[in-house]
Amino acid sequence: MTKDKKYQSNSLLRGLKILEAFGAGRAEMTLSQIAEEISVTSSAAFRFVHTLEQEGFLIKDEKSRNFRLAPRVMELGYSYIKSLDLGDVAALHARSLRDISGFSVHVAVLENTEAVYIYRAMSPSPMVSNIPVGSRLPAFATSMGRIMLADLSDAELDRRYEGYAFEKFTDDTIETLSELKTALAADRKRGYVAQASQLAEGTVAIAAPIFDRSKHVIGAINISGHRNQLLPTEGRIEQVRSCALRISEMQ
Numbered sequence: 001m002t003k004d005k006k007y008q009s010n011s012l013l014r015g016l017k018i019l020e021a022f023g024a025g026r027a028e029m030t031l032s033q034i035a036e037e038i039s040v041t042s043s044a045a046f047r048f049v050h051t052l053e054q055e056g057f058l059i060k061d062e063k064s065r066n067f068r069l070a071p072r073v074m075e076l077g078y079s080y081i082k083s084l085d086l087g088d089v090a091a092l093h094a095r096s097l098r099d100i101s102g103f104s105v106h107v108a109v110l111e112n113t114e115a116v117y118i119y120r121a122m123s124p125s126p127m128v129s130n131i132p133v134g135s136r137l138p139a140f141a142t143s144m145g146r147i148m149l150a151d152l153s154d155a156e157l158d159r160r161y162e163g164y165a166f167e168k169f170t171d172d173t174i175e176t177l178s179e180l181k182t183a184l185a186a187d188r189k190r191g192y193v194a195q196a197s198q199l200a201e202g203t204v205a206i207a208a209p210i211f212d213r214s215k216h217v218i219g220a221i222n223i224s225g226h227r228n229q230l231l232p233t234e235g236r237i238e239q240v241r242s243c244a245l246r247i248s249e250m251q
């Protein structure tokens with residue numbers, strides 16, 4: 001990005017620099033410290049600080065007379081995060097989960113009856129499951145699809161699966177809506193899905209839901225691998241659930 005200072009607002013720039021000056025180890029500052037930070041007189045700094053205080057970005061401690069950031073500053077961060085695609089928000093945590101577990105990690109969202117894969121952190125291991133970004137798989141037969149469907153009511157499931165042809169991919173694949181509802185009730189109670197794949201023989205996946213700030217499921221994350229490598233132990237399940245929770249906290 002080029003910087004054309006001809007159109008730059010020095011007042012706005014100084015206000016932003018005041019907010020940036022607060023950080024780790026510097027939770028509070030006096031007016032004179034703020035003035036020094038932005039290289040202006042105390043009287044000039046007072047005008048900037050007063051405006052930020054009036055607009056809810058700074059708080060003044062009446063006892064110490066020091067200033068600190070107000071909660072409204074966090075709203076700017078939340079607004080930025082909310083503007084991001086879920087895959088962008090989840091990327092860092094998904095890569096961390098891959099590095100910790102050694103398995104490929106996927107993130108998906110639910111579109112009608114399909115799990116749409118929007119992010120993948122691929123493991124270098126040649127024996128792991130790697131589903132490309134953009135893949136659309138039947139939700140009822142995937143771990144992430146199942147945990148996302150578990151958030152829906154029976155009425156919504158009836159609407160989405162009216163006239164749906166359940167394809168049988170493996171011997172364990174669910175074949176009817178009634179079977180699916182029974183499985184989803186258990187998934188809902190458990191809070192995660194850990195199972196041998198109903199889509200392809202020989203693979204196992206562990207999935208957990210991703211929530212928004214209203215506690216609605218907006219996606220899911222999983223680890224997947226060969227059944228001889230990936231065992232759904234309590235430790236592995238907790239890794240996936242903890243990762244999903246961290247992503248949810250960023251929504």
